[in-house]
Amino acid sequence: MKKLLKGNEAIAEAAIRGGCRFFAGYPITPQNEVPEYMSWRLREVGGEFVQAESEVAAINMVYGAGGAGARAMTSSSSPGISLKQEGISYIACAEIPCVIVNMVRTGPGLGGIQPAQGDYFQAVKGGGHGDYHLIVYGPSTVQECVDILYNAFDVSEKYRTPVMILGDGMLGQIMEAVELPEMKDISKLPEKEWATTGTGTGDKRRVINSLYIEPEAMEVVIHRLFARYDEIKRNECKAELFKTDDAEIILTAYGTVARIAKSAVNILRAKGVKAGLVRPITLYPFPDYEYAKLADSNTVKEFVDIELCMGQMIEDVKLSVNGKKPVKFYGRVGGNVMSAEDIVEFVEREVING
Amino acid sequence: MAKVFKKTNMLTDATMHYCPGCTHGIAHRLVAEVLEEIGAEGNCIGVAPVGCAVFAYNYFNCDVQEAAHGRAPAVATGIKRVHPDKIVFAYQGDGDLASIGMAETVHAAARGEKFTTIFINNSIYGMTGGQMAPTTLVGQKATTCVYGRDPSVNGNPIRVSEMLATLDGPSYIARVALYDVKHIIEAKKAIRKAFQHQIEKKGYSMVEILSSCPTNWGMTPLAALDWMKNESEKTFPLGVFKELE
Numbered sequence: 001m002k003k004l005l006k007g008n009e010a011i012a013e014a015a016i017r018g019g020c021r022f023f024a025g026y027p028i029t030p031q032n033e034v035p036e037y038m039s040w041r042l043r044e045v046g047g048e049f050v051q052a053e054s055e056v057a058a059i060n061m062v063y064g065a066g067g068a069g070a071r072a073m074t075s076s077s078s079p080g081i082s083l084k085q086e087g088i089s090y091i092a093c094a095e096i097p098c099v100i101v102n103m104v105r106t107g108p109g110l111g112g113i114q115p116a117q118g119d120y121f122q123a124v125k126g127g128g129h130g131d132y133h134l135i136v137y138g139p140s141t142v143q144e145c146v147d148i149l150y151n152a153f154d155v156s157e158k159y160r161t162p163v164m165i166l167g168d169g170m171l172g173q174i175m176e177a178v179e180l181p182e183m184k185d186i187s188k189l190p191e192k193e194w195a196t197t198g199t200g201t202g203d204k205r206r207v208i209n210s211l212y213i214e215p216e217a218m219e220v221v222i223h224r225l226f227a228r229y230d231e232i233k234r235n236e237c238k239a240e241l242f243k244t245d246d247a248e249i250i251l252t253a254y255g256t257v258a259r260i261a262k263s264a265v266n267i268l269r270a271k272g273v274k275a276g277l278v279r280p281i282t283l284y285p286f287p288d289y290e291y292a293k294l295a296d297s298n299t300v301k302e303f304v305d306i307e308l309c310m311g312q313m314i315e316d317v318k319l320s321v322n323g324k325k326p327v328k329f330y331g332r333v334g335g336n337v338m339s340a341e342d343i344v345e346f347v348e349r350e351v352i353n354g
Numbered sequence: 355m356a357k358v359f360k361k362t363n364m365l366t367d368a369t370m371h372y373c374p375g376c377t378h379g380i381a382h383r384l385v386a387e388v389l390e391e392i393g394a395e396g397n398c399i400g401v402a403p404v405g406c407a408v409f410a411y412n413y414f415n416c417d418v419q420e421a422a423h424g425r426a427p428a429v430a431t432g433i434k435r436v437h438p439d440k441i442v443f444a445y446q447g448d449g450d451l452a453s454i455g456m457a458e459t460v461h462a463a464a465r466g467e468k469f470t471t472i473f474i475n476n477s478i479y480g481m482t483g484g485q486m487a488p489t490t491l492v493g494q495k496a497t498t499c500v501y502g503r504d505p506s507v508n509g510n511p512i513r514v515s516e517m518l519a520t521l522d523g524p525s526y527i528a529r530v531a532l533y534d535v536k537h538i539i540e541a542k543k544a545i546r547k548a549f550q551h552q553i554e555k556k557g558y559s560m561v562e563i564l565s566s567c568p569t570n571w572g573m574t575p576l577a578a579l580d581w582m583k584n585e586s587e588k589t590f591p592l593g594v595f596k597e598l599e
Contacts, residue, residue, distance in 0.1 A: 022436060048435040052428070053461035060425035060458070064432025067419050068399065072432065090422050196417035196433065198399045198440035207411045208419040
C-alpha cells in the first residue's frame with residue numbers, strides 16, 4: 001500500500017529500512033524533517049540518534065559510528081554540507097561507508113532557503129581537500145529517493161565509498177505517494193573485517209586512519225581509491241532516457257528540474273518539435289556514454305542543459321558530448337524555479353530560431 | 355631468573371617517536387596499564403588525535419580510529435553509541451582538545467557521553483614546532499608569542515578541568531601531573547578511576563595530565579619537569595574537580 005510522505009521523511013524512513021542505525025545531524029532548513037524523524041524513529045529500531053553541536057561534529061560522529069561498523073548517516077543543506085567537507089574527505093580516505101544527504105538551497109554564502117543546484121561541483125568533483133570522489137545520486141521524485149536510500153548503504157559498503165544524495169528544497173518538502181520496501185535484516189550482512197568493533201589486539205588490531213606520512217604509501221591509497229572509482233563507473237552509472245529515440249533536440253537536467261524538463265519535452269512534442277531528455281540519476285559517476293551516443297547520432301542537432309545554477313553539470317555534459325554538437329544552457333538562480341513554459345520558450349528562441 | 359616486571363600487553367612493541375624527555379610515553383604507559391588491569395584487552399577502542407600523539411594508533415594494542423584535528427570527542431561519541439559496552443577512550447593534546455576541538459569537548463562532556471578522555475596539557479603545540487597553545491602560561495615563550503604570552507595581546511590560558519566540572523554531564527574530572535614518581539602514581543590512580551566511571555556508565559570522564567615538552571620549551575628534560583612543578587601547576591592546580599558517587 002502506498003503512503004503519502006514528505007520527501008525528507010521518506011528519505012529517513014527508507015534509510016532506516018535500508019539498515020541505517022546511527023544518525024547525527026544539526027538543524028538547517030530545508031532538511032529539518034530528516035533529523036526530526038530520525039530522532040524518534042531510530043529509537044524504535046534500536047538505533048542511535050545524536051543532535052550534534054555542529055555540522056563538523058555530526059560528520060565526525062558518522063566517521064566514528066561508520067568506522068565502528070554501523071550503517072551511519074547524516075543530512076544537511078548547502079552551508080552545513082560545506083562545514084562537513086573536511087570530515088567527508090577524511091571519511092573518503094579512511095574508506096568508511098556512510099550516507100550523506102544534501103537538500104540543496106541557494107548560495108553562495110548564507111544564500112536563501114529556496115531550491116537550487118549550485119552544489120553540483122562540490123558534490124561530484126570532491127568538495128573537500130585531496131583526491132577523492134563520492135558516489136552521488138540526483139533523485140527526482142520521492143519514490144526515487146526511497147529506492148536510492150534503501151540501497152545506498154549496500155552500495156556504500158560494497159565500494160567502501162561514501163554515498164551522497166543531492167536533492168533540493170523542493171524534493172525535501174514535496175509530498176508524494178510512495179511504496180516503502182520491507183525492513184532489511186541487517187543481522188545477515190557480511191562481517192566488516194575492517195571495522196573497529198573493539199575486539200582487535202596484536203595482528204588482529206583494526207585501525208581506521210587517513211594519515212600516510214610516507215609518499216609511497218599515500219600514493220598506493222590514492223591509486224586504490226581511483227581503481228575503485230573506475231569499478232564504480234563500470235557498474236553504477238544510471239540515467240533515464242525520455243523520448244530520445246528520434247529526438248533532434250536533447251534537453252538534459254537532473255533532480256526536480258528534470259521533472260520540469262520532462263513537461264517541456266511533452267509540450268514541445270505537442271508542438272511538433274522532436275525533443276527528448278537525458279536525466280542522469282548518478283551524477284558521479286556521470287553517465288557520459290549516453291551523451292556520447294546521442295552526440296554521435298545523425299538525428300540529434302543540439303543539446304540544452306538546464307540547471308538551477310549558473311551552469312555546473314554543463315561541464316560534464318560538454319565533456320561527454322566532446323564538441324560534436326552544440327550545448328546551450330538555460331538556468332535560473334537565487335532560489336527561483338523555471339516553469340516548463342520557460343524552458344519551451346528558451347528552446348524556441350535560442351535553439352529553433354536561434 | 356624470575357620475571358618481576360613486564361611491559362603491559364596493552365602497548366605494542368612499536369618504537370615510540372616521542373622526543374627524549376617527553377612525558378607522552380609515561381602517559382601512554384599509564385593508560386595502557388590501566389586498560390590491562392580493568393580487562394580491556396580485546397574489549398576496547400581508542401581514538402587518536404592530531405598533534406604529537408597522532409601515531410598513538412601504532413602504540414596502543416587495541417582497535418583505534420584516527421580522528422581529524424579536534425574531532426576525537428565526536429568520533430568517540432559515534433563509536434561509544436554503537437558499542438556501548440566496549441571501553442572507549444580519546445587521547446588528545448591541548449591544541450586538539452582545548453582550541454580547535456573545544457566545541458566537541460564541551461558538548462561531549464555536557465551530553466555525558468560515556469567515554470574517557472585523556473587530556474595531555476603541555477602548554478604548547480608540539481608537533482608543529484612550538485606555537486602558542488590555549489594552555490600556554492602567561493609569560494611563556496612560544497613561536498607565535500616570542501616575547502612571552504601577554505594576556506593583553508594573546509589572551510589567557512584556559513582551565514579546561516575547572517570549566518568542564520561546572521557541567522552536569524561529567525562524572526569524573528581530575529588534573530594530575532607527571533613530574534615525579536609520587537605524582538605519576540597518583541596520575542595512574544586518577545586514570546583508573548576515570549575508566550571505572552566509564553565502566554559503571556556514570557557519565558563523561560576526563561583526566562587532564564600536565565606534561566612536559568623539553569624540545570619546544572627549550573629545556574633539558576629535568577629542567578622541564580621542574581618547570582612543570584614550579585610553573586605549570588600555579589596556573590593549573592592539581593586535584594579532583596568532579597567526582598560523582
